[in-house]
Amino acid sequence: MCGIVGYTGRRDAQPILLEGIARLEYRGYDSSGLATVNGKLYVRKAVGRVAELRKIVQTQPLAGTSGICHTRWATHGNVTEANAHPHLGGDGAVAVVHNGVIENYDTLKRELQAQGIKFKSQTDTEVIAHLIASFLDSSPLPPGEGLGVRALVDAVRRALPHLKGTYGLAVISPRFPNVIVGARLGSPLVVGLGDGENFLASDASALVGHTKRVIYLEDNQICVLAPERADILDANAASAHAEVHTLESAPGDADRGDFEHFMIKEIYEQPEVIERAMAGRLDEAEATAHFGGLNLDPQQLRQVERLIMTACGTSYHAALIGEHLFEQFARMPVEVEYASEFRYRNPPIERNTIVVGITQSGETADTLAALRESKRKGQHTIGICNVVGSSIAREVDGGVFLHAGPEIGVASTKAFTAQVTVLTLLAVHFGRMRHLSYQAGARILNELQAMPDILRATLKCHDQVAEIARKYHHVANMLYLGRQYLFPMALEGALKLKEISYIHAEGYPAAEMKHGPIALVDENTPSVFLVPHGNVYDKVMSNLEEIKARGGPVIAIATKDDVHVEAKADDIIHVPSVPEYLQPLVTAIPLQLLAYHIALLRGCDIDKPRNLAKSVTVE
Ligand code: AGP
Numbered sequence: 001m002c003g004i005v006g007y008t009g010r011r012d013a014q015p016i017l018l019e020g021i022a023r024l025e026y027r028g029y030d031s032s033g034l035a036t037v038n039g040k041l042y043v044r045k046a047v048g049r050v051a052e053l054r055k056i057v058q059t060q061p062l063a064g065t066s067g068i069c070h071t072r073w074a075t076h077g078n079v080t081e082a083n084a085h086p087h088l089g090g091d092g093a094v095a096v097v098h099n100g101v102i103e104n105y106d107t108l109k110r111e112l113q114a115q116g117i118k119f120k121s122q123t124d125t126e127v128i129a130h131l132i133a134s135f136l137d138s139s140p141l142p143p144g145e146g147l148g149v150r151a152l153v154d155a156v157r158r159a160l161p162h163l164k165g166t167y168g169l170a171v172i173s174p175r176f177p178n179v180i181v182g183a184r185l186g187s188p189l190v191v192g193l194g195d196g197e198n199f200l201a202s203d204a205s206a207l208v209g210h211t212k213r214v215i216y217l218e219d220n221q222i223c224v225l226a227p228e229r230a231d232i233l234d235a236n237a238a239s240a241h242a243e244v245h246t247l248e249s250a251p252g253d254a255d256r257g258d259f260e261h262f263m264i265k266e267i268y269e270q271p272e273v274i275e276r277a278m279a280g281r282l283d284e285a286e287a288t289a290h291f292g293g294l295n296l297d298p299q300q301l302r303q304v305e306r307l308i309m310t311a312c313g314t315s316y317h318a319a320l321i322g323e324h325l326f327e328q329f330a331r332m333p334v335e336v337e338y339a340s341e342f343r344y345r346n347p348p349i350e351r352n353t354i355v356v357g358i359t360q361s362g363e364t365a366d367t368l369a370a371l372r373e374s375k376r377k378g379q380h381t382i383g384i385c386n387v388v389g390s391s392i393a394r395e396v397d398g399g400v401f402l403h404a405g406p407e408i409g410v411a412s413t414k415a416f417t418a419q420v421t422v423l424t425l426l427a428v429h430f431g432r433m434r435h436l437s438y439q440a441g442a443r444i445l446n447e448l449q450a451m452p453d454i455l456r457a458t459l460k461c462h463d464q465v466a467e468i469a470r471k472y473h474h475v476a477n478m479l480y481l482g483r484q485y486l487f488p489m490a491l492e493g494a495l496k497l498k499e500i501s502y503i504h505a506e507g508y509p510a511a512e513m514k515h516g517p518i519a520l521v522d523e524n525t526p527s528v529f530l531v532p533h534g535n536v537y538d539k540v541m542s543n544l545e546e547i548k549a550r551g552g553p554v555i556a557i558a559t560k561d562d563v564h565v566e567a568k569a570d571d572i573i574h575v576p577s578v579p580e581y582l583q584p585l586v587t588a589i590p591l592q593l594l595a596y597h598i599a600l601l602r603g604c605d606i607d608k609p610r611n612l613a614k615s616v617t618v619e
Pocket of ligand 1: 313314315359360361362363367411413499613614615616
C-alpha cells in the first residue's frame with residue numbers, strides 16, 4: 001500500500017525522487033523518506049505528507065545521482081520518524097524501501113537480535129535490511145567478484161527466500177554507487193527505461209514525464225539498475241525475459257485543473273468517462289456490445305452458465321449491481337463475493353463458470369489472489385480494470401478496460417460509474433447470445449447513449465446538495481436505504497460518507513430496517529432514501545413513512561417533480577427519470593456530492609482521507 005521510487009542516472013536524484021513519490025502519495029501518506037548514495041548513505045525522513053519531507057530537504061538537501069524514496073501506509077509500527085522508510089541494515093551497509101507485509105518478521109527479528117543486531121524501528125521492513133546486510137557480509141563470492149554488483153544482487157537473492165509475505169522493494173548501498181536492486185513478490189514494481197538513466201516505481205504514474213518505456217516486474221523477479229543498464233533476473237539471479245511496454249497516459253492526466261480536489265474533478269468527469277467506457281463497443285446493427293479482450297469465442301461465451309463476481313470496497317458494490325444486470329438482461333445466475341473472503345473459502349464451482357474480478361487499480365491484493373485461486377482451479381478469469389499494465393490486467397485470461405483515466409482521489413467515483421456502464425454492456429453482450437431480443441438490446445443501447453447528457457443534467461443538483469450538507473454535516477451517524485438496484489447504491493453512499501467524512505454510516509435494503517436497524521433512528525440520525533420512480537417505489541415510500549413515524553430526518557433522492565416524496569421528506573434531491581437499471585448511474589452523483597460537501601464542511605482531507613490508500617496491495 002506504500003509507494004516506492006528509485007532513480008539512477010546522471011541527474012540529481014533528490015528532485016526526481018520527490019516528484020515521483022508525490023505522484024504516488026495516494027498509495028499511503030503516514031510518513032515519507034529518501035536515501036541517496038554520495039560516498040556514503042544519506043537519509044532524510046519525515047512524519048506526514050511528502051510536503052513535510054520537502055521542507056526538510058530544502059534545508060538539508062541530499063546530493064547524489066542515485067537514490068530511493070518511499071511514502072508509507074503503516075502496517076507494522078506507529079506513525080513515527082523511526083518507522084518511516086528507508087530502513088538501514090548493517091550500520092548503513094544497505095538502505096531498503098518496501099511496499100508489502102513480511103508476515104514472519106517477528107521470527108526473523110528475534111533470530112537477527114540473537115546475532116546481536118540492534119533494531120531502530122518497529123517495522124517488518126527493517127528485518128529485510130538487516131538480512132540483506134548480513135548476507136552481504138557473508139558473501140560466498142570470490143573476493144574479486146565479492147566487490148562487484150553481483151555481491152549486492154546475491155545478498156538480495158539469498159535474503160528473499162527467508163521472507164514470508166509480499167514485497168516490492170528497492171535496495172541501495174554505498175559499496176555499490178549508482179546501483180539499485182529491486183525485487184517483487186505480490187506487490188507491484190515497474191522499471192522505467194531512460195537514456196543514461198533508469199527508474200523504479202510501485203506504479204507507472206511516478207514515471208510520467210521521464211519515460212514511456214516500462215517493464216512490469218513479475219513475481220519472484222529481481223532487477224538490477226544502473227545508469228547504463230537494467231537487468232531483469234529470475235529468483236536465481238539468472239537473466240529473465242522482460243517485455244518492454246509503452247505507457248498510454250500523457251502528462252497532465254493527473255492534474256486537478258481548476259478543481260479544488262481530485263474527487264470533485266473526477267465526479268464532474270463522469271459524463272465523458274461513461275462515453276469513453278462505451279466508445280467503440282456498441283454494435284447498433286446487432287443491438288449488442290462488443291469486447292475485444294474477453295478471450296472467449298462466441299461458442300465458449302454461450303456455454304458460460306454462471307458468473308462469480310469478486311471485488312473489494314466500491315468495486316464490490318459495482319459487482320452487486322452487475323448481479324442485477326446479468327439476471328435481468330442475460331438471465332444468468334451471478335454470485336457476488338468479497339474477494340478477501342472468496343480467496344480463502346473453497347466453494348465447489350461448477351464447470352462453465354467464469355470468475356470476474358472488478359477493480360479500479362488492478363493491484364488490490366485480495367482481488368488478485370481470488371483471481372489467481374480461480375485460475376488455479378481452471379476457471380476462466382476476466383478482469384474489469386482501469387489501470388493498463390496492472391497485475392490483475394496482466395494476469396487474467398481476458399478483460400475489459402474502463403478507460404476512465406487516472407483516478408487519484410482515494411474515494412472512487414468515476415471508476416465506479418464506468419464499472420457499472422461496462423457491466424451493463426457486458427450483460428447485453430451475454431444476453432444477446434441468449435434470450436435478449438434485438439428490440440430490447442437496441443432499447444438498452446439507446447438509453448445508455450443518452451446517459452452522458454443525463455449525468456450532465458444530474459450534476460446541476462450540486463448547489464442543492466451543498467445546501468443539504470450544510471444542514472447535516474455535524475451528525476454522528478447516517479443511514480442509507482434503497483431497494484433492488486439501489487440497495488448497492490445505499491451501500492456505496494454510506495461508504496463514500498464513511499471514508500471521507502469519518503461519519504459512521506450504514507447502507508441497508510430499505511425493508512430490512514424493521515428487523516433491527518430501525519432502533520438506530522432518532523432525530524439526530526438522518527436517513528438518505530433512494531426513492532426514484534420504479535417497481536418498488538410504493539414499498540420504499542412505506543419504509544420512508546416508518547422512519548418519519550419515529551422522528552427520523554429524511555433526505556430523499558427522488559425523480560424530478562415527485563410531489564409525493566416532496567410532501568414526506570425533510571430534504572429532497574431531484575434526479576432525472578431513467579429506467580431502473582440506469583438509476584445507479586444518476587443516484588451516484590448526489591451520493592458522491594453529499595459525502596464530498598459534508599467532508600469539506602468538516603475540514604477533512606478529501607483526496608487523502610485518514611487511514612486509507614488508493615490501492616490496497618496488502619492483505
Ligand atoms: C473506494 O472509494 C475505496 N477507495 C476502496 O473501497 C476501493 O474501492 C477498494 O479498495 C477496491 O479497490 P480497487 O477497485 O482498486 O480494487
